[in-house]
Amino acid sequence: MSHLFLKNTENITIVGAGNMGSSLLEGLLTKQYPSEKITITDVSVEKLNQIKKRFNVNTTTNNLDATEKSDIIIFAIKPQIFSKIALELSVSIQQKKPLVISIAAGITVSSIQNWLGGEIPIIRSMPNTPALIGCGATALFANDYITQKQRHLAETILRAVGITLWLDEEKLIDAVTALSGSGPAYFFLIIEALQQAGERLGLSKEFSRLLTLQTAYGAARMALESEKSITELRKAVTSPGGTTEQGIKILEEANIREIMAKATLAAKKRAEELGS
Ligand SMILES: NC(=O)c1ccc[n+]([C@@H]2O[C@H](COP(=O)([O-])OP(=O)(O)OC[C@H]3O[C@@H](n4cnc5c(N)ncnc54)[C@H](OP(=O)(O)O)[C@@H]3O)[C@@H](O)[C@H]2O)c1
Known part of the structure; x- marks a missing residue:
């Protein structure tokens, strides 16, 4: 999989440096994604400093700054704060129309689309806790704006922390949540x-x-x-x-x-x- 990453060196921003965000970061770096192409954000400067020291990626508490330069934005924040953050970023996301990947449980593609303002390529995913040790099982669902290349990219990113499966219907995410x-x-x-x-x-x-x-x-x-x-x-x-x-x-x-x-x-x- 790493050869795919080397060809596709898009700028990636991970919003939220918690359990999942940090695991995805580690997975991407393990798969040789260039560290200078990754930015991770969080509200905690201390958390970001630790990450910077350990992985030498770009870090910032300013979501807008980070996402403005991004081709791919991964939302790894708690579902409760998703709307607030998405609304803050909507103008910038509308301008660049990056690939948006959400791992937030229970947040639908149409909600994200509403907050971001429409016509955005969005992938909703449902990973599980073993992703924290690179052994996760992640189901993915893509909306109609996703290109084949973006599908490939999202799959490769999530594969950095385990196996991935595509769903044809979004409602099956609830079944995946209940199972894996x-x-x-x-x-x-x-x-x-x-x-x-x-x-x-x-x-x-x-x-x-x-x-x-x-x-x-x-x-x-x-x-x-x-x-x-x-x-x-x-x-x-x-x-x-x-x-x-x-x-x-x-x-x-x-x-x-x-x-x-x-x-x-x-x-x-x-x-x-x-x-x-
Ligand atoms: N953990 C799992 O096994 C699992 C499985 C499937 C799906 N998910 C989904 O993954 C998402 C993240 O889960 P998690 O376990 O990684 O949560 P988490 O550890 O709480 O990570 C979220 C991070 O985002 C930070 N944050 C809060 N406000 C922010 C802002 N405005 N901008 C940037 N970062 C901000 C949080 O900081 P503070 O802690 O200081 O608020 C925290 O570090 C959730 O939506 C969850 O539903 C998790």
């Missing part, structure tokens, strides 16, 4: 429960923790790397009359599939409520 957005917490809960179950079987806390985590990691890696389906992989571990079969039987009887369906449905409903 909230998903890390579901897995943390399962990991917690499995670890505690191991302790109840007499294993030390540390042993139980390590065995649970390595098993989760190993299972995910096997599933990602294997040619076989998840069902085939599960069946391969579940020999008839064996130990796993007994464990799986309890989980199926407790209707784990229905529980996961209900959990994601509740999360999706909440995402819809927050977005409206």
Whole structure:
């Protein structure tokens, strides 16, 4: 992917140097994006000084100054302050019509379009927390003003922190939020429960923790790397009359599939409520 970046050395501004903004910055630099082409903004001078010292990118507390020179603007700020910042930048964005990428949860393309004044190429994305360690899963949705080149650029930028998938319909972002957005917490809960179950079987806390985590990691890696389906992989571990079969039987009887369906449905409903 880095060869794409070397050809496309657009000026990028990341608005908001928090968890996600800093992770995207780090991801871009890891993928060899030229540091002099990146500007990151924040309200905290201290945060920006630390970033400047560590990464040698351009930093400023002035969003307008930064975005005026930008071909790509990534909004990595909290949803609550999005409208205020977008309205402040709308005149400048209308003049240059840069590619706008939003990672803000629940903020629709039409809201961003309204704040910025219309006819702006906008990509709405939904990353998840593992993006903080370069292992994220990000869904992307593009509005009608996006060119093929901009699609490519946005994808390459978000790929710096994990995998990316394109959505044809914006409303599917709520489903993505419920699945991969909230998903890390579901897995943390399962990991917690499995670890505690191991302790109840007499294993030390540390042993139980390590065995649970390595098993989760190993299972995910096997599933990602294997040619076989998840069902085939599960069946391969579940020999008839064996130990796993007994464990799986309890989980199926407790209707784990229905529980996961209900959990994601509740999360999706909440995402819809927050977005409206
Ligand atoms: N974290 C995740 O896992 C995740 C996943 C998916 C989507 N998202 C989305 O990503 C966005 C950022 O999340 P985050 O976790 O990175 O939040 P965050 O850590 O709070 O980062 C936002 C940063 O923007 C700064 N900021 C506030 N006002 C600003 C302004 N006027 N101009 C420039 N910067 C300003 C904040 O400073 P202060 O802290 O001083 O206010 C903070 O450093 C959110 O919209 C969230 O919905 C996050």
